[in-house]
Amino acid sequence: MITVSRKAHFNSAHRLYREDWDDAQNLKVFGKCSYPNYHGHNYNLVVSVTGEINPETGFVINLKDLSDIIKQHVEEKLDHKNLNLDVPEFKGLIPTAENIAVVIWNILREKIDKKLLLKIVLYETERNFVEYSGA
Amino acid sequence: MITVSRKAHFNSAHRLYREDWDDAQNLKVFGKCSYPNYHGHNYNLVVSVTGEINPETGFVINLKDLSDIIKQHVEEKLDHKNLNLDVPEFKGLIPTAENIAVVIWNILREKIDKKLLLKIVLYETERNFVEYSGA
Amino acid sequence: MITVSRKAHFNSAHRLYREDWDDAQNLKVFGKCSYPNYHGHNYNLVVSVTGEINPETGFVINLKDLSDIIKQHVEEKLDHKNLNLDVPEFKGLIPTAENIAVVIWNILREKIDKKLLLKIVLYETERNFVEYSGA
Amino acid sequence: MITVSRKAHFNSAHRLYREDWDDAQNLKVFGKCSYPNYHGHNYNLVVSVTGEINPETGFVINLKDLSDIIKQHVEEKLDHKNLNLDVPEFKGLIPTAENIAVVIWNILREKIDKKLLLKIVLYETERNFVEYSGA
Amino acid sequence: MITVSRKAHFNSAHRLYREDWDDAQNLKVFGKCSYPNYHGHNYNLVVSVTGEINPETGFVINLKDLSDIIKQHVEEKLDHKNLNLDVPEFKGLIPTAENIAVVIWNILREKIDKKLLLKIVLYETERNFVEYSGA
Amino acid sequence: MITVSRKAHFNSAHRLYREDWDDAQNLKVFGKCSYPNYHGHNYNLVVSVTGEINPETGFVINLKDLSDIIKQHVEEKLDHKNLNLDVPEFKGLIPTAENIAVVIWNILREKIDKKLLLKIVLYETERNFVEYSGA
Numbered sequence: 087m088i089t090v091s092r093k094a095h096f097n098s099a100h101r102l103y104r105e106d107w108d109d110a111q112n113l114k115v116f117g118k119c120s121y122p123n124y125h126g127h128n129y130n131l132v133v134s135v136t137g138e139i140n141p142e143t144g145f146v147i148n149l150k151d152l153s154d155i156i157k158q159h160v161e162e163k164l165d166h167k168n169l170n171l172d173v174p175e176f177k178g179l180i181p182t183a184e185n186i187a188v189v190i191w192n193i194l195r196e197k198i199d200k201k202l203l204l205k206i207v208l209y210e211t212e213r214n215f216v217e218y219s220g221a
Numbered sequence: 222m223i224t225v226s227r228k229a230h231f232n233s234a235h236r237l238y239r240e241d242w243d244d245a246q247n248l249k250v251f252g253k254c255s256y257p258n259y260h261g262h263n264y265n266l267v268v269s270v271t272g273e274i275n276p277e278t279g280f281v282i283n284l285k286d287l288s289d290i291i292k293q294h295v296e297e298k299l300d301h302k303n304l305n306l307d308v309p310e311f312k313g314l315i316p317t318a319e320n321i322a323v324v325i326w327n328i329l330r331e332k333i334d335k336k337l338l339l340k341i342v343l344y345e346t347e348r349n350f351v352e353y354s355g356a
Numbered sequence: 357m358i359t360v361s362r363k364a365h366f367n368s369a370h371r372l373y374r375e376d377w378d379d380a381q382n383l384k385v386f387g388k389c390s391y392p393n394y395h396g397h398n399y400n401l402v403v404s405v406t407g408e409i410n411p412e413t414g415f416v417i418n419l420k421d422l423s424d425i426i427k428q429h430v431e432e433k434l435d436h437k438n439l440n441l442d443v444p445e446f447k448g449l450i451p452t453a454e455n456i457a458v459v460i461w462n463i464l465r466e467k468i469d470k471k472l473l474l475k476i477v478l479y480e481t482e483r484n485f486v487e488y489s490g491a
Numbered sequence: 492m493i494t495v496s497r498k499a500h501f502n503s504a505h506r507l508y509r510e511d512w513d514d515a516q517n518l519k520v521f522g523k524c525s526y527p528n529y530h531g532h533n534y535n536l537v538v539s540v541t542g543e544i545n546p547e548t549g550f551v552i553n554l555k556d557l558s559d560i561i562k563q564h565v566e567e568k569l570d571h572k573n574l575n576l577d578v579p580e581f582k583g584l585i586p587t588a589e590n591i592a593v594v595i596w597n598i599l600r601e602k603i604d605k606k607l608l609l610k611i612v613l614y615e616t617e618r619n620f621v622e623y624s625g626a
Numbered sequence: 627m628i629t630v631s632r633k634a635h636f637n638s639a640h641r642l643y644r645e646d647w648d649d650a651q652n653l654k655v656f657g658k659c660s661y662p663n664y665h666g667h668n669y670n671l672v673v674s675v676t677g678e679i680n681p682e683t684g685f686v687i688n689l690k691d692l693s694d695i696i697k698q699h700v701e702e703k704l705d706h707k708n709l710n711l712d713v714p715e716f717k718g719l720i721p722t723a724e725n726i727a728v729v730i731w732n733i734l735r736e737k738i739d740k741k742l743l744l745k746i747v748l749y750e751t752e753r754n755f756v757e758y759s760g761a
Numbered sequence: 762m763i764t765v766s767r768k769a770h771f772n773s774a775h776r777l778y779r780e781d782w783d784d785a786q787n788l789k790v791f792g793k794c795s796y797p798n799y800h801g802h803n804y805n806l807v808v809s810v811t812g813e814i815n816p817e818t819g820f821v822i823n824l825k826d827l828s829d830i831i832k833q834h835v836e837e838k839l840d841h842k843n844l845n846l847d848v849p850e851f852k853g854l855i856p857t858a859e860n861i862a863v864v865i866w867n868i869l870r871e872k873i874d875k876k877l878l879l880k881i882v883l884y885e886t887e888r889n890f891v892e893y894s895g896a
Contacts, residue, residue: 088589089622097346099234099259099303102414115413117420123303124234126261128346134622143520144507144587149619150522168234168258182414184358211232211263214419217359217404223859224892237684250683252690269892278790279777279857284889285792317684319628349689352629352674367886369774369799369843372549385548387555393843394774396801398886438774438798452549454493481772481803484554487494487539502751504639504664504708528708529639531666533751573639573663616637616668642819655818657825722819724763754824757764757809 089205090146091134094156096165099126100181124168127210129186131160133194136203147202155197160190183210187218195220224340225281226269229291231300234261235316259303262345264321266295268329271338282337290332295325318345322353330355359475360416361404364426366435369396370451394438397480399456401430403464406473417472425467430460453480457488465490494610495551496539499561501570504531505586529573532615534591536565538599541608552607560602565595588615592623600625629745630686631674634696636705639666640721664708667750669726671700673734676743687742695737700730723750727758735760764880765821766809769831771840774801775856799843802885804861806835808869811878822877830872835865858885862893870895 102119103112112120119125133156137146167173169181175189187208195204205219236259237251247255254260268291272281302308304316310324322343330339340354372389373382382390389395403426407416437443439451445459457478465474475489506529507521517525524530538561542551572578574586580594592613600609610624641664642656652660659665673696677686707713709721715729727748735744745759776799777791787795794800808831812821842848844856850864862883870879880894 087626088592090589091620091622093618095346097260097262099261104412115418118301121301121303121307123306124259124261125232125301125303126234126259127232128263139587139589139593142509144585144590146589146621148520166253166256166260168256168260171258172256180414182409184360184409184416185414187358188409211230213363215361216416217361221357222896223862225859226890226892228888239682250688274857274859274863277779279855279860281859281891283790315684317679319630319679319686320684322628323679348633350631351686352631356627365886367800367802369801374547385553388841391841391843391847393846394799394801395772395841395843396774396799397772398803436793436796436800438796438800441798442796450549452544454495454544454551455549457493458544481770483498485496486551487496491492500751502665502667504666523706526706526708526712528711529664529666530637530706530708531639531664532637533668571658571661571665573661573665576663577661616635644817655823720819722814724765724814724821725819727763728814753768755766756821757766761762 087136088139088146089134089136089203090149090152091132092149092152092156094131094133094153094161095129096131096161097126097128098164098167098169099124100169100176101125102180102182104180124170129164130209131156131190132207132209134205134207135198136205137199137201147198152198155194159193159197163193164190183208183214183216184218187216191218191220222271223274223281224269224271224338225284225287226267227284227287227291229266229268229288229296230263231266231296232261232263233299233302233304234259235304236260237315237317239315259305264299265344266291266325267342267344269340269342270333271340272334272336282333287333290329294328294332298328299325318343318349318351319353322351326353326355357406358409358416359404359406359473360419360422361402362419362422362426364401364403364423364431365399366401366431367396367398368434368437368439369394370439371395372450372452374450394440399434400479401426401460402477402479404475404477405468406475407469407471417468422468425464429463429467433463434460453478453484453486454488457486461488461490492541493544493551494539494541494608495554495557496537497554497557497561499536499538499558499566501534501536501566502531503534503569503572503574504529505574506530507585507587509585529575534569535614536561536595537612537614539610539612540603541610542604542606552603557603560599564598564602568598569595588613588619588621589623592621596623596625627676628679628686629674629676629743630689630692631672632689632692632696634671634673634693634701635668636671636701637666637668638704638707638709639664640709641665642720642722644720664710669704670749671696671730672747672749674745674747675738676745677739677741687738692738695734699733699737703733704730723748723754723756724758726750727756731758731760762811763814763821764809764811764878765824765827766807767824767827767831769806769808769828769836770803771806771836772801772803773839773842773844774799775844776800777855777857779855799845804839805884806831806865807882807884809880809882810873811880812874812876822873827873830869834868834872838868839865858883858889858891859893861885862891866893866895 101124102116207217209215237254238247342352344350371394372386405417477487479485507524508517540552612622614620642659643652675687747757749755777794778787882892884890
């Protein structure tokens, strides 16, 4: 078993807040991230796939294919978008780094061979990041 | 003459578009950056100040002071904000990296001793950045 | 279960040597790190916390709180200090990256909810780093 | 148990192709990596060793020793070489990142105390990397 | 006048040697870079263009256009190629970082509006890089 | 004219203070950097040399030679040292990043061919750096 990883990136706007909380409570919990007109990030995404090396190709997965899957199903959906307004998965789900990571993992899990293990790391900034492997 | 630099960062949302153009023209020129609900970036800012070393302190400028100026006048103004909606300087000015750099340079130029030369580099992403020194 | 990480940093001086060894033996084992007048590093610290996402906030832990804990209990203690002379934990303990990591982990473990798993990575330089999760 | 890591690097040429496939099949699977006259990479290698801290030295392993092992047995063998033509381990083995990682791990496993666990991460580019720990 | 920069990358093989020198002389001057079967690098390229901001778009140059020019005229030509064997510009020209930079600059100078100043930085590794602006 | 650069690094301890000031004044000007028992940094140094390409070698300067000069005259002198106590150049000179840069530049200027221009950038941290070219 060996793990191969591919790095991707997308730039999105978001805001952290709950409609059922008043502004003071949102500010207390979410700080500047609750500001009303959104802010944004350059998200970096590392997708890691674990499996056996195919002896014919020397690949666990062809990184060209993995890169295309990420482009088509993650970047197309999230890049240059407002996560709160434009992405249906975040209707009723606060777009914290944790929740974005779970959404991305669920999307990719559907598209990648079930024999392969899947883990992602999502960097919101260079200083804040999350890691999710579905369990 | 020696140059000292200090790195800072802020996270903002923005959108590139002209109200006097239709959507097709905005999309043609600004691409995904014209999407209606904003996207965002982790901006990295490097502020460089050139002058003589003060022999008493060994400093061109005390970086603690420079850092405070950047925090108070740039980060407070731009961090976790929507540049189009929240920042008066961008009323009628498209918040491209070039224009953001000029706005920041003009703000800092007012606050830093005129005997010191000022240059900034603004990274919109790791791949796109601009440099401005006022001339 | 998902893991969230926060990066911090501190700058310290240290020296690796044993008082019960002579200079030649210290130099043989610790090399330049045993030089008598100390040297130093920009330490980068990544603190990773694993738990369930709180559905109310979308957070495993509020990174603002985690950041404050690191600042108050790690950075205040180690930043701009001489690890050998100023930090009681290193009386009788050689401040190798391994031992610094264990000291930091023990400090943080006391301050972070026991339901959350804790791992740290400590970078002494870009080329040398250690990882510790308490077991 | 604690993990210490050391980063190294080497620059090599390689080509991905199978002699028993025609050019079209090689191009389909390996893309530009199958071009006939080789291309190359700045490989970055992180070697991670896990064990107990030796209380006498504060080290899991002396990183000077680990660095020397990597230099002598990995860098000497691969640096400024053509992996396909110059390195016997790749006769009959396609030098994908996966296979290079396995080759390096097997070399290092022979040279590092069996009581210590061994993992490596090999970066082919900043965007593509593999991780192998022997199982 | 303001400067905008765009980062690109390509992976190539090369070898530094002179046919009119014997192996010993090549090894003395070029070291490991003269090894016969080539080695390679992940080259990073920063292309910087200086001019006035177009008030209609807020751009010095549309970075999408600049990125396309780099892709079509530099990456297509050099990426996954052997610089000595595949790139006509290096017939009779040693592909040192200096010479590669001059070749790239000359290519780009033809394709970018003469009213704009052009500078490039070419990173052969993280530790070695060259800067050229045509004069 | 083209510029080639080489990156190096060294790890040192230092303290910023003036003996003719009391502790309160030192703390006011130098902050934590005045703490009595020293702290330290991983300094990164970029040495840039500008000149014409030698048509015989394709080099402005052989980077192997430049690297050896840096190693012998800068790293040997500063690495794993206490700048205040171990380095004669800082007797009576506060080891700010500015002053360290001037000291390094003066050392290198003596060792590098006078036909070549010399510039250095010294990173004290990722966030603070200075640039000096002798004028």
